[in-house]
Amino acid sequence: MRLHRNLCFAVIDGLHQIFNENEYADKVVQQLLKRDKRWGSRDRGFIAETTYEIVRYKRLYAEIANVKAPYDRDNLWRLFAVWATLKGIRLPDWKYFYDTPTRKIKGRFDELSKVRKYRESIPDWMDSLGLEELGESVWTNEITKQNEQADVILRVNTLKTNKKDLRLKLQSENIETEFLPQHASALRLKERANVFRTEAFKKGWFEVQDASSQLVADFLDVKSGMKVVDACAGAGGKTLHLASLMENKGQIIAMDIYESKLKKLKVRARRNGVHNVELKVIDSTKPIKKLHGKADRLLIDAPCSGLGVLRRNPDAKWKLTPEFIDNIKDTQTEALHQYSKMVKPGGKMVYATCSILPSENEKQIDKFLTSEMGKAFTFVKDKKVLAHKSGYDGFYMALLEKINE
Incomplete structure (x- = not known):
C-alpha cells in the first residue's frame, strides 16, 4: 500500500480532534469524509478505517511509541508510524517518519501483546472490572471480539x-x-x-441496526392495536422496529429526555412510513404520571456503559470512567422504578442494555424484583448476548410481566 499525504493528514487531524478535543469519533470521521469531493470510496475507506484502528489501539500504540497524552502532532505521527509499521506498510520519505525504529516497534509489540490490557488496548480499571464481573475466559474472549470491526x-x-x-x-x-x-x-x-x-x-x-439490537423489539411481544411505550427512545431505532411489528396499528409513545433525539426520530418515522408514533419529551414527572397503568407494553432501553458496543464506538474506551458506570447504575435503578409504573396489570415490559456487565443487567433485575415496586412483577425470561459467541453486539434483555390484580 502506498500512503497518500492528503489522506494521512486527514487521519492526523481526526485523531487530534478525538484525542485532544474529546470529540466523538463517528462525528469526526463523518466530517473528514466530506473534506474533498474528489476522494473515491477507497480513499474514504482508508481514512475511516485507519482513524478507527488507531483510536481502537491507542494505548498499545502509545506504549510502543513511548508517547503520552496530550498528543501533539509529532506524537500523533508517531502513533501513525506504529500503525503503518505493524500493518507492514512501507513508510515514505517524509519528515514525520525520520528515525522511525521499525525493528524496535515490532519487538515492543511482541512483548506487550502478552499482556491483555496492552494487547486489547484498554484502561487498567476497565480490565479489572471486566475480569471481576465476567471472569478470565469470558472477559478475554469478549474484549478481543470488541476490538474487531463490526459488520454492517x-x-x-x-x-x-x-x-x-x-x-x-x-x-x-x-x-x-x-x-x-x-x-x-x-x-x-x-x-x-x-x-x-x-x-x-x-x-x-x-x-x-445491529442484529442483537433487533432482538429487543421481538422480545417485547407486541401485537397490533396495543398501547406501547418506548421510555428511552433516543433516535428511535427500536421504536421503528416496534411500529413495523405492530403493522402501524395501535399506538407507540416514544419518550426521551432529549428533544433533539426525538426530532431525529420524527424524520426517520416519516421516511419509514410510520404513523402510529407519538413523541413526548420527559421534561418533568408529568408525562410519566399521565401514563401510569396505561401501557400494554413498555420498553426501557436503559442508558448504560455501552461495553457491549465498543466495536462501534472504540473511543468510548477512553471516555468512560468508573464514576460514570457507578452513576449510570443509579440511573438504571431509577428508570426501572419510575417507568415501570406505566405498565398496566397483565402488561409486560422489557429492560434492555447494550452492556455485558451483570451489575448493569441481571443484578439490576434481581434488585428491582425484590423492591417494593418490583413485587408487582414476575420474571418471564431474559437473554444475554455476548459478541464473541454471537458475532454481533453485546446486549442484555429481560422480560417481566405485571401481575394481573
Whole structure:
C-alpha cells in the first residue's frame, strides 16, 4: 500500500480532534469524509478505517511509541508510524517518519501483546472490572471480539418491503447482502458500503441496526392495536422496529429526555412510513404520571456503559470512567422504578442494555424484583448476548410481566 499525504493528514487531524478535543469519533470521521469531493470510496475507506484502528489501539500504540497524552502532532505521527509499521506498510520519505525504529516497534509489540490490557488496548480499571464481573475466559474472549470491526447489519422495514425484495434492490445498486438465519428481519452487507446513498434507504426500505439490537423489539411481544411505550427512545431505532411489528396499528409513545433525539426520530418515522408514533419529551414527572397503568407494553432501553458496543464506538474506551458506570447504575435503578409504573396489570415490559456487565443487567433485575415496586412483577425470561459467541453486539434483555390484580 502506498500512503497518500492528503489522506494521512486527514487521519492526523481526526485523531487530534478525538484525542485532544474529546470529540466523538463517528462525528469526526463523518466530517473528514466530506473534506474533498474528489476522494473515491477507497480513499474514504482508508481514512475511516485507519482513524478507527488507531483510536481502537491507542494505548498499545502509545506504549510502543513511548508517547503520552496530550498528543501533539509529532506524537500523533508517531502513533501513525506504529500503525503503518505493524500493518507492514512501507513508510515514505517524509519528515514525520525520520528515525522511525521499525525493528524496535515490532519487538515492543511482541512483548506487550502478552499482556491483555496492552494487547486489547484498554484502561487498567476497565480490565479489572471486566475480569471481576465476567471472569478470565469470558472477559478475554469478549474484549478481543470488541476490538474487531463490526459488520454492517440492516433491518428490513416490513411496512414497505420484505427481505428478498430489499436484497434484490440493493443488488441492483451494487451492494451484496446475505440473510441471517436467526434474525427474521436482518441482512448483512458482504462488503462495507455507504448504504445511506441508496435509493432503497431514501425510500425507507431499511434502517441500519445491529442484529442483537433487533432482538429487543421481538422480545417485547407486541401485537397490533396495543398501547406501547418506548421510555428511552433516543433516535428511535427500536421504536421503528416496534411500529413495523405492530403493522402501524395501535399506538407507540416514544419518550426521551432529549428533544433533539426525538426530532431525529420524527424524520426517520416519516421516511419509514410510520404513523402510529407519538413523541413526548420527559421534561418533568408529568408525562410519566399521565401514563401510569396505561401501557400494554413498555420498553426501557436503559442508558448504560455501552461495553457491549465498543466495536462501534472504540473511543468510548477512553471516555468512560468508573464514576460514570457507578452513576449510570443509579440511573438504571431509577428508570426501572419510575417507568415501570406505566405498565398496566397483565402488561409486560422489557429492560434492555447494550452492556455485558451483570451489575448493569441481571443484578439490576434481581434488585428491582425484590423492591417494593418490583413485587408487582414476575420474571418471564431474559437473554444475554455476548459478541464473541454471537458475532454481533453485546446486549442484555429481560422480560417481566405485571401481575394481573
